[in-house]
Amino acid sequence: MSxxxxxxxxxxxxxxxxxxxxDYQERIESYPVLSRARPGEVLEALPEHPPERGEGFEAVLADLDRVIMPGITHWQHPGFYAYFxxxxxxxxxxxDLxxxxxxxxxxxxxxxxxxxELETRVTDWLAELLGLPAxxxxxxxxxxVIQDSASSAALVAILAALHRADGGAAGRDGIARRHTLYVSSQTHSSLEKAARIAGIGAANVRIVDVDPATLAMDPARLDAMIAEDAAAGALPVLVCATVGTTxxxxxDPVAAIGEVCGRHGVWLHVDAxxxxxxxxxPELxxxxDGLDGHADSYATNPHKWLLTNFDCNVLWVADRAPLVGALSILPEYLRNRASESGEVVDYRDWQISLGRRFRALKLWSVIRWxxxxxxxxxxxxxxxxxxxxxxxxRGDEAFELLEHHPFGLVCFRPRWDGLPDGEADAATLRLMDRLNASGDLxxxxxxxxxxxxxxxxxxxPATTAEHVRKTWQRIREEAAALA
Known part of the structure; x- marks a missing residue:
């Protein structure tokens, strides 16, 4: 078999x-959603050393069922609600195949x-489908451009913003002065991580207040913070507004944030x-609102809610020049007539890594199907x-609902009457653990x-109204048992 x-x-x-x-897709509901494997169990079932001789693919398929499947948490299960x-x-x-x-x-x-060229066409298709600015x-x-994830898109956007803000000095000579980046307490942690990688530093990621009711960024506070930092000698680089926080x-109010960014000449990245x-x-x-004329970059993940398996993030920029300027390096072995003609796009200059998978094929397949x-x-x-x-x-007096739920996420908790907040939090976590231990959700x-x-x-895709009804029934029953 060698x-x-x-x-x-x-x-x-x-x-x-x-x-x-x-077969897996047909019977996925028969598995417990959350893997029951204990730490190290899969590792122990795998040989410590690689085979000297090839074993054939039958052995791989056999071990897929015997070793791998017990360690799988089933993201496609109709009772999987934990993450997007x-x-x-x-x-x-x-x-993908x-x-x-x-x-x-x-x-x-x-x-x-x-x-x-398929990637160029399919990202234009998606922009049209989503009604994004021209x-x-x-x-x-x-x-x-298709990235692997929104985390990579955020890093790329920061590097482009940094290049525009200082004319490429940071990329050439390193960051010689304080640069600042602006997020809210609700912004995804990938922005802080990207700031670390880009050399801006976590200490220069400024946290803007949010409205306590809506949890949306406060544009007035953002305006004041940017002005204060600039007056103190910092170079404000990028603001991240979020449409649908994790x-x-x-x-976030993108239009109002965009106006602030425009006044200060700061890059606006929108994480959606x-x-x-x-x-x-169309109704969503x-x-x-606020993207047109304000957003310098915008990112969304077809691999979350648009039927395209991971990994497939799409990042759009209103002006590709800062992006290419920040990331383009041309060694001799990559020189070729097509690139030098200026008539083609080389997407290696739009991302961190040099290599690129043909991700456009799966997004193309999904849109066409x-x-x-x-x-x-x-x-x-x-x-x-x-x-x-x-x-x-909302209709159950034993529960309280976080009213903001325009998409597919619902946040709520039992009221736990009589319990102080700390004990109520502990009770909510106990309820979650009991529900997750059931295997159904x-x-x-x-x-x-x-x-x-x-x-x-x-x-x-497998989740139906009946699954949601049964989930709610289970939640009520388990909450009542703990009350």
Whole structure:
């Protein structure tokens, strides 16, 4: 078995793998959502040393069931509510398989023109589907690029903003003065991590106050902080506004924040990692308010709620020049006539790494399979089921609801009458642990104004109204047992 797999062997085992995946999707509800494996259990079941001789693919498939599956938490399970969905659909899986089969390394246009040009087209398609500003289309000064995640998109945006703010001095000579970045307490932690990597430093990530009721960034406070920092000699670089925060799906006032950024000449990055794809539905396109004329960069994740398996983030910029200026390095071995002609895009200059997978194939496959109608129906289903759950929570005097729930996330907790906040928080966490131990569902929690809330994020393709109804019934029963 030490030789290469022949095309005939690939056909035989490939059919088995596709059948295995299809069978898994059919029976996914039979698994406990949360893996029951204890720490080190999978490791102990794996040989300590690699095989000297090839074992054949039958052994791999056997160990997939015996060793790997007990250690899997099932993200596609209809009872998976803990985090934002990580949709994996048939078209996306097949698109990823085609990408793997082609084995393209699309760092330059010349290394596979189709890899680059399909990405250009499909990111324009998505911009159209979401109703994004024309500035983000490839025909102008901006354009879109597929990154692995919103974390990478944030880092790339910071580097572009830094390049624009200091004329490329930091990239050339290093950061010689204090640079500042602005987020709220609800902004994803990836922004602080990106600031560390970029050399800005966590201490220079400024936390802007939020409205206690809406958890949205306060533009007036942002304005004052930028002015204060600039007066003290700092160079404000970037503000991150969020559309759909991880904790509660709060929405920052992008238009007002954009006006502040415009007055101070600061880059505005909008992180819509989870909620941005909801704009495929015209009735949810209000989330785009303020983008046009204000946003320098915008990122959303089709790999969360748009039926495209991980990893697939799309980052758009209104002007690609600072991005390419910050990231372009051209060693001799990458020089080629197409790049030097100026007629092509080399997406290696739009990301951190040089190498690029052919990710556009899976997004292309999804858009073509579902069409705009199918994508809208999927998002609308998640919103509708979340609205139903929220109405049940609102109507039950034993529970309290966080009223902001425009998408697929519902945050709430039992009232725990008579318990002080600390004990009520502990009781809520005990309830979550009991629910997660059942095997039927998986929830997570957050803190809002110092109080623990349960999070139920709806959006898996397999989740139906009946699943949500049973989940609510289980929550009520377990809460009553603990009261």
């Amino acid at each position: 030789g290469h797999m022949t095309p005939d062997e690939f056909r035989r085992y490939g059919r088995q793998v596709v059948d295995w995946i299809a 969905p990580a949709n994996a659909s048939g078209p996306a899986i097949l698109g 085609l990408s793997a089969g082609l084995g393209v390394q699309g760092m330059l246009w010349a290394t596979s023109p189709a890899c680059t 500035a983000f289309r490839a025909a102008g000064a901006g354009g879109g 904790s509660t799906t709060a929405v 990692a989870y909620a941005g794809v909801a704009a495929v539905c 396109r209000w989330i785009n 579902y069409g705009a109608e199918g994508l809208r129906e999927h998002v609308r289903t998640g919103v509708r089921l979340a609205d139903e759950l929220a109405s049940w929570v 998986y929830l997570s929690h957050t803190k809002v104004n110092g109080r623990v809330l349960l999070r139920v994020a709806i959006g898996a």
